[in-house]
Amino acid sequence: MTILVIEDDRKTGDYLKKGLIESGYQVDLVRNGTDGLHQALANPYELIVLDVMLPGIDGWQIMSALRAKRDLPVIFLTARDQVSDRIHGLELGADDYLVKPFSFTELVLRIRTLLRRGVMRESDTFQVADLHVDVLRRKVTRKGIDIVLTNKEFALLHLFCKHQGEALSRTLIASEVWDMNFDSDTNVVDVAVKRLRAKIDNPFELKLIHTVRSIGYSFGEDS
Structure with a gap:
């Protein structure tokens, strides 16, 4: 090597x-x-x-x-x-x-x-409903419309795509996306999810990000 x-x-x-x-x-x-x-x-x-x-x-x-x-x-x-x-x-x-x-x-x-x-390389692309994520090119589109994300927003979306249908806790999300532990009373994850929703969910009829009460969030068509 x-x-x-x-x-x-x-x-x-x-x-x-x-x-x-x-x-x-x-x-x-x-x-x-x-x-x-x-x-x-x-x-x-x-x-x-x-x-x-x-x-x-x-x-x-x-x-x-x-x-x-x-x-x-x-x-x-x-x-x-x-x-x-x-x-x-x-x-x-x-x-x-x-x-x-x-x-x-x-x-x-x-x-x-x-x-x-x-x-064991991860998938280079993800297709979730009408959302397409190209990991290598860091390119996101929905219904053919380009969506510009910050590095942190892209990391959050990538995590969601890898765990479609799973309920992810705020602690897990913070650990994976920020690579550090956050105090339980911080709202950094909620703020980041809100910003991501504004770009990939709010302009479209089908919602992909779902709040899981008392846990965190899930992602996908049927979550």
């Missing part, structure tokens, strides 16, 4: 390449964002280890451009340690986020987990 490492710090990049090769992977190392994005789009890598602060274009820009073209595991490995940075990276579509200084053993374990998960 071939991994692309995009890391501008020479010492860290060399350390990662040497360690990953010793762990059994083939590794390409690129030291700037422009070449990194070109390499990522031009070659069939199984996984990318990506820094944020890079010369040329930064990791955020690479992640956005990559998700518009390809679907493969990406781990951010960066000194950006704020919670807001982690949330931003995950919202852009990263599969994991590891802060420097890091444990190399932990990095390898996370890589192995993502590669195992990648063997």
Whole structure:
């Protein structure tokens, strides 16, 4: 399996390449964002280890451009340690986020987990009644009408599509979409669902998002 490492710090990049090769992977190392994005789009890598602060274009820009073209595991490995940075990276579509200084053993374990998960890829598209969701292109249409969603709204819709007909608790939704636990008295999930409803349900006769009393929400034609 071939991994692309995009890391501008020479010492860290060399350390990662040497360690990953010793762990059994083939590794390409690129030291700037422009070449990194070109390499990522031009070659069939199984996984990318990506820094944020890079010369040329930064990791955020690479992640956005990559998700518009390809679907493969990406781990951010960066000194950006704020919670807001982690949330931003995950919202852009990263599969994991590891802060420097890091444990190399932990990095390898996370890589192995993502590669195992990648063997069973999720569906690329969902069709629910007249709603069509293209996960790779992050494109949503209903009755042929394009619907523009924020990253968080798209993640919420994607979760609903993967669990059609199931009653999802607010706690589960918060954990899956925001990757963190929220206090029970917060209304962040309800607000997000309201915004998503306004775009994919309110303009149409058939409603797909349903409130499940005392639990949370379900999704589908017959929920």
